[in-house]
Amino acid sequence: MSKPLRVGVAGLGVVGASLARLLQRQSEALASRTGRAIVVTAVSARDRARDRGLDLNGVAFFDDPRALAGSESIDVFVELMGGADGPAYDSVKAALNSGKPVVTANKALIAKHGLELARLAEEKGLAFAFESSVAGGVPIIKTLREGLAGNSIRRIYGILNGTCNYILSKMETDGLSFEECLKEAQRLGYAEADPTFDVGGFDTAHKLAILASLAFGTAIDAEAIHVEGIETITQDDLAAADELGFRIKLLGVAERTARGVEQRVHPTMVAKSTAIAQVMGVLNAVTIDADAVGELTLVGPGAGGDATASAVAADIVDIARGVAIQPFGRPAHMLEEVERIPMQRHEGGYYVRLMVVDRPGAMAAIATRMGERKISLESIMQKGGARLARRRTDPPPAEGAPETVRVVLITHATSEQAIREALDLALADGVVTQKPQVIRIERE
Template identity: 65%
Template sequence: MTRPLRVGIAGLGTVGASVIQILARRNEILTQRHGRSVQVTAISARDRTKDRGFDLSTYRWFDDPLALATSDEVDCVVELVGGSEGTAREIVETALTAGKHVVTANKALLAKHGLALARLAEQKGVALAFEASVAGGIPVIKTLREALPGNAISRLYGILNGTCNYILSRMEMEGLTFQECLKDAQRLGYAEADPTFDVEGFDTAHKLAILTSIAFETEIDAEAIYVEGISSITPLDLTMASELGFRIKLLGVAERNAMGIEQRVHPTMVPKSSAIAQVMGVTNAVTIDADAVKELTLIGPGAGGDPTASAVVADIADVVLGKAHHPFGCSVDRLERASRAPMQRHEGGYYIRLTVHDRPGVAAGVAMRMAEAEISLESILQKRSEKAASQDKHGRSGAPVPLVLITYAATESAIRSAVERISGDGLIAEPPQVIRIERE
């Protein structure tokens, strides 16, 4: 009889507890399907007294997770501790060095040390699997690595952080401010007490770095990613986007162009008609543009105990089947060091909101600076201030009013240059808002 795959789990938060519960209720089916059962033999966490919804006494407890990682009773180590350094990194390195398979949901660790860890796994002939590190329950890594070998991928982009998508969705639907929605997200457990990692785009950047490496067979280059968060987005921006036929989403975008691989994370206007614009709340989505399948969009729960645990169990099932894939789709030695495409050279449409003084010649001055930078304007809209105390005979109040520009394709450097000159001319009363447009 084939010996069960013995699994040790380090980290028993929401995901770790869900993994144990899913394996308990699905193990008979997994055994029938794969011809080998899975047995959780060892667990480790910081607090042994916490109620996790199951009987801890049925598993061997390790106070030291590194001892779990080298235990003779464990064939596969599941790391759910989190963080790019410290205990999480030590667990994974120790387990791989000991010839254990490793399953992890740790995007920060992979974004920083993924290549070194993948090389170690390949040398030891064991699996390093991380489906759960990106987009929760959506099987995007498996799709990129295993389902699309007949495709040349040109671009991928997606909503990779449920916290940000929840906040932007609430802001749009209810007209709330960023701070109001953030407080509600924290109350509901969608955002951390310190939400910086999520709302400023760093979580999305880590996930994008992993997807980029697999999609384009390049070395992970998280430092090459241009990152902006959503904290500057206002209800007015969302209203204007809607009037113009767009929605604002925090996207991670990676594409290959003549200059190299462009990676960027920032608020983006997407057409309301696009599949990704329909994704609201904490849901995630990833769209892959490729030559054979054309456009493929995967949508599903991007976080949470059960969805993330589902991805962890899928990786464990691959280990049961003896699938020790190259972690990034091909041997680490074959991954290219891609040229970085500088953000200044990015070209596309832009939404620019300027808070200008409502007086003669301002719009003309703005248009002149745009023309000097060789930027063509698709449209220009000016919203009158409803709070203006007085108006002249031409209906102008002199008070600050929003002036919204939509450009045709222009480079990032040209946009930044024009906006800087407009600011230097004294035409605007507040810092400008610049949002990129990602068309279908």
């Protein structure tokens, strides 16, 4: 048997502590798979005294993760602290500079500094692995980088944030509002006290940036992503989606188009018959459209200590076996700059929910504005007059304000610019009384 692989773990929180337990629990199986023992020999955390339910006897403790990263007492550095900069960035760089392969679960770090760190790792001939940074326990990075290396990928899209999927699923099954479901997610520990990063779509964007780079060979660029969250989704939207044969999911979508690689995160209507629409609760899922294999969907736990540690352990096993694949599946210097495609140029179908004044000719005026922009409508749904359409919880219309009805339009493929312009004109015409709700439709 070769000499043991000495692992240094910086961060003993949800993922770090689970990893330490997993490596201990699976020690025999890992040794037989890799031909060497994998042993945690040193750790770092902020609070040395905290009881983490781990046996750290004989394990060196470093107060400073940078010192751990540079220490001669470890062969591989595992970063599980989090944060795009600060100790995570400094220590990963220090580890690579001192000749140690690195494993991290830190999507914020990869989204911001992934390219620079991949270059450094390649220069040094070291592994730099981040399987757990996207979709937790789902092996999506290996699938893209290794399993699908013989394919050309047209589109990749997924549910990459369990918090958002939990909230949307709960809104749908229990008929509750966004705010009520968010509170429940916080109570269950699925959402942070400040949920903006999750529900605003930013966490999904970090993960999408990583997937897009692997799928299309583009230099990671989180700033190129159009991001919208789920805060504006209402029961009206879910009910209309249900009636039209759709579900609403927060998707990260990266797609090769004639205009370049589009990258976007937003609530999306997906047909109920698709694999991704079946994915409910905190689960994650990613669908890949590839030329040779066709369509592939991976579903599984996107977070949680054990599931994430499973992916971290797989990266450590690769290192124990001596595998060091280029982090983005091709030399970092060959990753192409991504062209930033404005969302206005996106083309697809749209769901539009409008409050329209209840008078003859109003719908015709909207149809005219759509027609002027060459937008053709697939369906129009109107639920009775104002008294029928208004919910019990809606405030009564202000005195003198026109009665309105809810109208839902589904368009055939059109451009974002056309739909936005037509709706702005309808608002200016006074036939639409509130900012319309617009949700993009993702077709199979």
